[in-house]
Amino acid sequence: MSEVIVVTSGKGGVGKTTTSANVGTGLAKLEYKVVLIDTDIGLRNLDVVMGLENRIVYNLVDVVEGNCRAKQAMIKDKRYSNLYLLPSAQTRDKSSVTPEQMVKLVDELREEFDYIILDCPAGIEQGFQNAIAAADRALVVTTPEVSAIRDADRIIGLLDAKEIKKVDLIVNRLRMDMVKKGDMMSIEDVVDILAIDLIGAVPDDENIVISTNQGEPLVGNSTLAGQAYMNICKRIIGEEVPMLDLSGGTGFFSKIAGLFKKN
Amino acid sequence: MSLLDIFKKKSSGSVAKDRLKLLLVSDRASCSPEVMEMIKNDIIKVIAKYMEIDCEGLDIQITTTESDGGNGNVPALVANIPIKEVKH
Numbered sequence: 001m002s003e004v005i006v007v008t009s010g011k012g013g014v015g016k017t018t019t020s021a022n023v024g025t026g027l028a029k030l031e032y033k034v035v036l037i038d039t040d041i042g043l044r045n046l047d048v049v050m051g052l053e054n055r056i057v058y059n060l061v062d063v064v065e066g067n068c069r070a071k072q073a074m075i076k077d078k079r080y081s082n083l084y085l086l087p088s089a090q091t092r093d094k095s096s097v098t099p100e101q102m103v104k105l106v107d108e109l110r111e112e113f114d115y116i117i118l119d120c121p122a123g124i125e126q127g128f129q130n131a132i133a134a135a136d137r138a139l140v141v142t143t144p145e146v147s148a149i150r151d152a153d154r155i156i157g158l159l160d161a162k163e164i165k166k167v168d169l170i171v172n173r174l175r176m177d178m179v180k181k182g183d184m185m186s187i188e189d190v191v192d193i194l195a196i197d198l199i200g201a202v203p204d205d206e207n208i209v210i211s212t213n214q215g216e217p218l219v220g221n222s223t224l225a226g227q228a229y230m231n232i233c234k235r236i237i238g239e240e241v242p243m244l245d246l247s248g249g250t251g252f253f254s255k256i257a258g259l260f261k262k263n
Numbered sequence: 264m265s266l267l268d269i270f271k272k273k274s275s276g277s278v279a280k281d282r283l284k285l286l287l288v289s290d291r292a293s294c295s296p297e298v299m300e301m302i303k304n305d306i307i308k309v310i311a312k313y314m315e316i317d318c319e320g321l322d323i324q325i326t327t328t329e330s331d332g333g334n335g336n337v338p339a340l341v342a343n344i345p346i347k348e349v350k351h
Contacts, residue, residue, distance in 0.1 A: 146279050153287050182274025189280050
């Protein structure tokens with residue numbers, strides 16, 4: 001049975017595209033057949049994060065307008081043969097696609113894929129409405145900042161109104177050093193405020209920048225962020241995975257080092 | 264930071280949490296500042312029939328309060344209306 005997951009946040013720049021890329025790649029690593037759809041028309045980015053920008057021929061708008069078949073527009077990933085990307089159009093705007101057209105396209109893809117991941121644009125306008133129209137469940141990405149959490153709360157309200165069955169939270173860009181000092185809201189604080197289920201937390205890891213530079217999602221590798229994303233993927237498929245300790249280096253020596261470190 | 268400051272100051276994380284909690288109550292109650300202003304004006308109109316009130320000192324807010332049913336915090340309209348004189 002296939003599942004359609006929208007990755008959304010309200011606020012821009014909190015990590016929707018990075019999360020989409022890593023969750024999609026992670027599910028493919030777990031041997032599911034996955035298609036990633038970039039629904040951010042006019043501001044295409046999922047292709048560069050995936051490292052597939054040089055292979056685009058057709059895009060989402062071409063498929064919807066009937067210029068090509070969905071199969072022709074989907075790009076097969078260079079690392080995983082069971083992972084595909086349907087890129088967005090760069091020279092069009094959000095009104096080029098309607099929610100009804102998205103539902104029709106996604107229903108067509110359901111027959112072939114286990115997971116369909118929709119990377120949602122920022123905002124709550126038409127691009128957002130298009131992305132959530134076809135979704136079975138949602139991953140709401142937020143960072144531990146007042147602006148991102150406020151927007152996430154608004155998004156959760158809109159997803160509820162659309163009767164999306166399952167809405168889970170990802171807290172991104174956590175800095176445990178700041179949380180410890182009391183200068184950043186903790187995972188518990190964020191979950192307490194937003195009152196939805198937590199599916200994972202991702203640390204603010206410089207390896208994310210490196211992996212984006214290279215166009216290769218880091219899910220599943222040994223970095224803290226790579227492990228965090230893999231755990232999220234396992235929870236999506238229904239496995240019970242304990243929460244990762246994000247503080248990193250809590251061994252004896254790093255604790256001693258921490259004692260001498262100036263703030 | 265002196266030792267005294269540590270006891271006096273609230274951490275910025277908990278300041279953020281407190282601010283958000285208040286903010287989201289009014290967001291969720293979908294009360295824009297315009298709606299709040301309309302509610303305020305209507306309340307003034309009704310009360311002004313019976314008593315003279317201090318419109319300057321009037322304060323109306325949507326906040327949270329512990330519910331009587333014991334199911335956590337619920338939104339509440341809190342009004343502080345100074346009375347100048349009761350009409351007879």
